[in-house]
Amino acid sequence: MKKLTAIVLGLALVFTLAACGNNGGKDSGSKDKLTKLKVGASPVPHAEILEKAKPILKKKGIDLEIVKFQDYVTPNKALASGEIDANYFQTLPYLKLQEKKFGYDFAVAGKIHIEPIGIYSKKYKSLKDLPKGATIIMSNSVSDQPRMLLLLQEAGLIKLKKGVGYNATKDDIVKNPKHIKIKDDYDPGMLSRIYKNGEGDAVLINTNYALDAGLKPKKDAIALESSDSPYANLIVVNKKDKDNKAVKKLVDVLQSKEIQDFINKKYKGAVVPVKPNK
Structure with missing residues (x-):
């Protein structure tokens, strides 16, 4: 009887330890497994x-x-x-x-x-300094162009048709007092290089590409899109x-x-x- 009891207790101990081991693994796994x-x-x-x-x-x-x-x-x-x-x-x-x-x-x-988005220039320190017939270079991205045109309007360089908002295109420009030439056939990833090469009179650059090129938008841009964009x-x-x-x-x-x-x-x-x- 004592022998049987010892066997039963031994088996119980084995199952108890096994159960604890399984639970511990499960808990540990749930914590450690990402x-x-x-x-x-x-x-x-x-x-x-x-x-x-x-x-x-x-x-x-x-x-x-x-x-x-x-x-x-x-x-x-x-x-x-x-x-x-x-x-x-x-x-x-x-x-x-x-x-x-x-x-x-x-x-x-x-x-x-x-x-x-920022406007950058190697030649001018202010948008007011841009001469008549100045060339402004911007992205060919259809989604970027409306906000870039609105930024130019906010800066007083152009005026767009009323109500076009974030669907604006170059065809919506109704006033261009300085006869600014807008070149918009550039890949957005190329704009930082174009700026650094001194091409055009001003370049509009997406902030991620500007930062990637080592530019500091708040310091280097001569105009910056408002933060409530x-x-x-x-x-x-x-x-x-x-x-x-x-x-x-x-x-x-x-x-x-x-x-x-x-x-x-x-x-x-x-x-x-x-x-x-x-």
């Missing part, structure tokens, strides 16, 4: 902001992998093919154009920041992933005070965080 999230981004400022968010996300169980893209077309192709889980580089007008052109089934997971940079996902928990954590972290403070401190107004309730 959810992989692959996000495509422009190098500056998007990838830099994601790098800052990476350790914060790790504490929340997300292993963030950042894939850098140098252009505005490939990140959406990569997202549609499933090569990445989300991308972070584009504004809503550009997204809509891409969806219409390529039939993408995307969704906006969150608004993160605004990058005011509706062109927020977005986290974009495939529509089926809009409610993905890892994506939601990513957006929450990017909209957190810690990341907003980082953006304000690092970019000094050249990149402006969007408030979560916007």
Whole structure:
């Protein structure tokens, strides 16, 4: 009887230890196992902001992998093919154009920041100094051109048809007192180089490309788009992933005070965080 009792107790101990071991592994695994999230981004400022968010996300169980893209077309192709889980580089007008052109089934997971477009000149310190017949160079991006034209209007260089707003084209210019020539057949990624080469009298450059080229928009631009621009940079996902928990954590972290403070401190107004309730 004593022998039988000892065997029973021994077996009970074995099962107890096994159960504890299994539970411990499960708990440990749930804490240590990270959810992989692959996000495509422009190098500056998007990838830099994601790098800052990476350790914060790790504490929340997300292993963030950042894939850098140098252009505005490939990140959406990569997202549609499933090569990445989300991308972070584009504004809503550009997204809509891409969806219409390529039939993408995307969704906006969150608004993160605004990058005011700037006007730069190697020859003049003020827009008022631009001579008659000056040449202004800007992007061939259909989504960028309206905001660039509105910036030129805000600067008093041109006047657009009333009400065209963010659908403006060069054909909507009704007044051009200085007879400014606008050249708009340049890839946005080339504009920083064009400026540094001294081409044209003024060049309009997207902030991400300006920062990537070592420019300081607040200091180097002779005019800067206002910070209340509706062109927020977005986290974009495939529509089926809009409610993905890892994506939601990513957006929450990017909209957190810690990341907003980082953006304000690092970019000094050249990149402006969007408030979560916007």
